[in-house]
Structure formats: structure tokens, C-alpha cells
Amino acid sequence: MKPLIQRGTERYRRLPGAQAAPMPISQRYAGREIRQNLSFSGDSPSSPGTFVATGQPIPPIALHQWPTAKQERSARRVLLYSHDTFGLGHLRRNLAIVEHLMQRKPPFSGMLLTGSPMAGSWPMPIGLEVRAIPPVIKVGAEEYAARDLSSSFEVVKAQREAAILDAIASYRPDFFLVDHAPAGMKGELLSALRFIREEMPATRTVLGLRDVIDSPETVRQVWQAQGIYELLEREYDQILVYGSRHLFDVVSAYKLSPKVAAKVRYCGYVARTGLHGVPDVLVAPSGLPVVLVTVGGGGDGYALVDAYLEALRRIPQNTVHSIVVPGPLMPPDQYQTLARIAAQRPDIQIIPYTTELVGLLHIADLVVAMGGYNTTAEILAARKSAILVPRSTPRMEQWLRATTLSQLGLVWMIQPEEDLVDRLVELVPAAVAGDRPSGKQWDTVDLGGVHRVAEVLEEMLHPGAGTEVSL
Numbered sequence: 001m002k003p004l005i006q007r008g009t010e011r012y013r014r015l016p017g018a019q020a021a022p023m024p025i026s027q028r029y030a031g032r033e034i035r036q037n038l039s040f041s042g043d044s045p046s047s048p049g050t051f052v053a054t055g056q057p058i059p060p061i062a063l064h065q066w067p068t069a070k071q072e073r074s075a076r077r078v079l080l081y082s083h084d085t086f087g088l089g090h091l092r093r094n095l096a097i098v099e100h101l102m103q104r105k106p107p108f109s110g111m112l113l114t115g116s117p118m119a120g121s122w123p124m125p126i127g128l129e130v131r132a133i134p135p136v137i138k139v140g141a142e143e144y145a146a147r148d149l150s151s152s153f154e155v156v157k158a159q160r161e162a163a164i165l166d167a168i169a170s171y172r173p174d175f176f177l178v179d180h181a182p183a184g185m186k187g188e189l190l191s192a193l194r195f196i197r198e199e200m201p202a203t204r205t206v207l208g209l210r211d212v213i214d215s216p217e218t219v220r221q222v223w224q225a226q227g228i229y230e231l232l233e234r235e236y237d238q239i240l241v242y243g244s245r246h247l248f249d250v251v252s253a254y255k256l257s258p259k260v261a262a263k264v265r266y267c268g269y270v271a272r273t274g275l276h277g278v279p280d281v282l283v284a285p286s287g288l289p290v291v292l293v294t295v296g297g298g299g300d301g302y303a304l305v306d307a308y309l310e311a312l313r314r315i316p317q318n319t320v321h322s323i324v325v326p327g328p329l330m331p332p333d334q335y336q337t338l339a340r341i342a343a344q345r346p347d348i349q350i351i352p353y354t355t356e357l358v359g360l361l362h363i364a365d366l367v368v369a370m371g372g373y374n375t376t377a378e379i380l381a382a383r384k385s386a387i388l389v390p391r392s393t394p395r396m397e398q399w400l401r402a403t404t405l406s407q408l409g410l411v412w413m414i415q416p417e418e419d420l421v422d423r424l425v426e427l428v429p430a431a432v433a434g435d436r437p438s439g440k441q442w443d444t445v446d447l448g449g450v451h452r453v454a455e456v457l458e459e460m461l462h463p464g465a466g467t468e469v470s471l
Helices: 032-037 089-103 153-171 190-199 216-226 228-235 302-314 332-342 357-363 373-382 397-407 420-432 449-461
Strands: 077-082 109-114 129-132 136-140 143-146 175-179 204-210 238-242 264-266 290-294 321-325 348-350 366-369 385-388
Touching: 077 089, 077 153, 089 109, 089 175, 089 204, 089 373, 089 449, 109 153, 129 153, 136 153, 143 153, 153 190, 175 449, 190 228, 204 449, 216 228, 238 449, 290 302, 290 357, 302 321, 302 332, 302 420, 321 357, 332 348, 357 373, 366 373, 366 420, 373 397, 385 397, 385 420
Parallel strands: 077 109, 077 175, 109 129, 175 204, 204 238, 238 264, 290 321, 290 366, 321 348, 366 385
Antiparallel strands: 136 143
């Protein structure tokens, strides 16, 4: 039988449609490779005015550093690459992993390379070195532009490549852990991977993949066009899948060669579960059930929040107390529209964004969210009732994940073709009254990802002393 996520692909086809300066690095690589990579995967000059850099000028909630003991720089060094072109998912996943690595005994030392514009206001483990690379924004499938409108994409891409190379050369990590993108954003890692192979052969290169990237057909086409299959064979020592084989078999779905398949280890979902700060949120009045509405970074979350607020107009007041988190990357005009609506009702509390979503999850009776990897994993770890409203374009990742979890009875899912407001009017009161999806199968989702990532890295340092982690 096919893994659950792959069973939904046929049905999906029927649906409606932080500035950083460039760092110096060896001209041997920065010159030869950057010029070559400017044409990677169909680059074209960015079009000014086709996007707007967004973000809330409102201080975040609960900017607390979590209590990780300060570590001396150890021989177990891991450099994490987080390209961060849209949303907060890659940053959050990398922080969950490196937090655990720095708490191991003996601990790892960590450096994080991030392009997230929110990195400067996000709580970091004490002792983690963070280097910003110039931020870019995704403007379409496999298409990006500089967030700084005064810079061209080509210039920013070259700056990012030079910064990545310099970090590798200066930090000299034992592990280079790449999140999600084997070649980096538009091939920006190609020079770095070659540099490691030629100049630092003792450094292990590791790719971390979330369970679903896109439809298998799309991933295969993109990887074939971009030479990713050859890259996986040639440049990576290990491939960690942040998921379970019985839910989504990446070897089969993406048609990996036997040589690449031998590098794959399934680690389970990566979920940040600890309470590292206290959210600055008042307890709901009058003992009302709490509904948390979260849309991740918020760049494309307006439609869901707007539909939820419209649904509340049709639900009797004092049924629920709603905590709405639009996210730091929601366009300001959209945020202000939602804030004006929320201000009209005492049972709606709106928070621009929080770095302590786990804390909010723990006080919620119901969560309404999209289907992003990190939020979904944290919902599952907290075992909260949830309604998922996944996006179905430009990638089907969220739709496939939500479909699988709804089939397991772990969440309600609202399909793209359904009337969103009507379904929320129906589901929200029922959920807070105690209804649950049928056939909950909590044990089918493994949430030990951060532990198994650490185990794999330790095994790579000490071959033969590892633990089986293929799930």
C-alpha cells in the first residue's frame, strides 16, 4: 500500500486551481562559482515593483532567550544553513534542532546561517553564533527577488554565496546541515559544497528534508532540471528526512537512486515542545474555550484569518475566546484591517506575532491553522484539537500533509473547494463542545526528530555506535 500522503495526489489534481555585508572569501571559489551560478535554474533579472517587503513594526510578544547553558566552542561543530525565503518555517525548524544539539552531553557548538528578516528579534540559544545573509523573498515557484528594492537579485545572491563560503571557511564545522534546499536558494550552495569537498574533506555534509516538499511529480521534474539527483550522489554524506517512511516514502516518491537511498535516514517529525518563555497573553475571561488562530509568518495568511473573523459573526458571542496571531510577515494594510475588525469584539484578542507559539498552544482548546510543517508538528506534539486550512498552491505540500492527518483522525481539514466561512461556522462550535475527528491514531506520528538528528550526527562521528532510526 502506498504511504498515506502519496494516496492523495490524484484527488489534488482535481482541485481548483537584516541586511548583511558580503564576506571576503577565496577568489578561487567566489569568482569561478558565483559567476557560474548566476544562471542556475533559469535565473532572470528581478522585476522591480512586483512585490512589497512586509513586516510588522510592532514589538513581538515574549522575546525571552530560553535557558540553554552557555557552551564553550567544542570539537562537535555544526553549521546550519537556513535559506528563509518565505515564512518562518526553516528558521523555527533549525532552531529546534540546534537547541537540542547544544543541550547534548557533550554539547555541540552551533552556528546558524539565516536569511530570515526576523532573525534579529527571535530568541536564540545562548552561545549560538548567528550570521545573517542578505534576505530575499519568494515571488513565485522557484522565483525570488531581493527584499531590499535598491539591490538587484543577482547582487544579493552573490553576496549570500560569499557570506556562506566565508562562514564555512572560518568556522570549519564538523557538520554542514542544509535545510530543505539541496543546492540552496537558486543554487547558492554549489560553490560551498564544492569548497567543502576540495578544501575541507573531513566536514560531513548533511541534508535535512521535511517529509513533503511538493507533489512527487513536481519534485522529480525540478530536481531533474536542476541536477539535484547528481548533487545528492556527489556532495551529500547523509540525508535526514524529518518524517516517517510509512507516512511518506521519499525514496519511492522522488525515485532516488540506490546510492542516494542508502544515505536516507528517517528521523520523525521535528517539533519544538518545551516552554521557553511565558507568552504575554491574558487568561481567557469567564472560562470560555480558547481558540488559537495562527498562520505562521503570515505572508499568505490573510484569507484564513479574515474568514475566521467572518465566521465569528455568525457564531453566538461568548462561545469562544479567540487569540489571533497574524504573523510578522503579513502586509501591514492587511494586519490593520484585521485589527480593526478584532477591536470591535471583546472576545477577540489579536497579537501581531509571538516567538512562543508553543506556550499559546498549551492554553488553547482548539487551533485553527494552515498546514505548515512546524505549526502542524507542534499541534501534534501538544495533542490539540485542530482545524487545518492548507494552501493548495503554489505547492501542494500543505494540502498533502493535512489530508494525511485528517485521514488519521488527528485533525479536521477544510478542503480548498469548500466554503471556508460556512465550514468554520460548523466546526468551531462543535470542536469546543467536545466533538473530535473519528479514529484518532496519535501513535502513527513519530515526534522524536530532534533526538534522532543528534543521534545520526553522533553516529557519523563515531561509526558503529549508532541507533536505527529508519521509521
